[in-house]
Amino acid sequence: MIIYDQLIERLLSEDVPYGDITTEAMGIAHVSGIMEFRARFDCVLGGVSEAFAVLKKAGTEPEIIYNSGSKVKAGTLFMTAKGTAGQLHTGWKVAQNIMEYASGIATRTREIVDNAKKGNPAVVVACTRKSLPGAKTICMNAVEAGGAVPHRLGLSETFLMFENHSVFFEKESDAYAALEKACSKLPEKKPAVEADSLDAALRAAKAGAGNIQFDKVKPETLKEWIKLIKAEYPHIIIAAAGGVNASNAEEYALTGIDVAVTSSVYWGKPADIEVVMRPL
Secondary structure (H helix, E strand, O other), rough: OOHHHHHHHHHHHHHOOOOOHHHHHHHOOOOOOEEEEEEOOOOOOOOOOHHHHHHOOOOOEEEEEOOOOOOOOOOOOEEEEEEEOOOOOOOOHHHHHHHHHHHHHHHHHHHHHHHHHHHOOOOOEEOOOOOOOHHHHHHHHHHHHOOOEEEOOOOOOOOOOOOHHHHHOHHHHHHHHHHHHHHHHHHHOOOEEEEEOOOHHHHHHHHHOEEEEOOOOOOHHHHHHHHHHHHHOOOEEEEEEOOOOOHHHHHHHOOOOOOEEOOHHHOOOOEEEEEEEEEE
């Protein structure tokens, strides 16, 4: 987990660009107090370290009781912060927003991971980069808190050939020739290719691809294709993408895939975090 100071500073400057005029105008900015964070419903916590950094930057003294990745029951006190009313209000909503959105992602991620591992304990759940623009760090940390891994953090990290790459070649054979050349140039990257047919997968494997990613292929079809591919290329990694979610993760895991790729964790309600302040 990496949390850059610039992220914390940007989030605070968005919400409190020139101070909190309410606590200052009411004359309570200097009064000492404590702020408590509790889960209103059962959830997997996310964003706790980021919230801690926000509260620290706001000048409070935060304390983590349960960290990101912890599965907590409704009503659980998981973090506190001591400081002046001005400091507490400065960090309050930014910290709460981070943890509510991140805990929602972490909770949905954990459900998919748990369901997938019922089908295959060795399967890996990987979450795509279809996160809210500007929130990748928080989203990826939340994914890891839920027990999954990032699928592809950016174009500079992973070689992944789509149909939208192939269309720039005059012939399909030229695209596969370019793939073979790329595989020889980037052996440490273990190039991946998205395929929608058995023939395309086998051609990619023959060209040197280390990963085959099937998009929107039904589990019953995928199961048969995987047997054929693994018989010829036993060490190739096979991923299923496009429509993988909590309701079908176990079914996909049972096909023999190595990786279940999903974006569904980003779409849903945030967790509900209760925040209570009181004077000391």
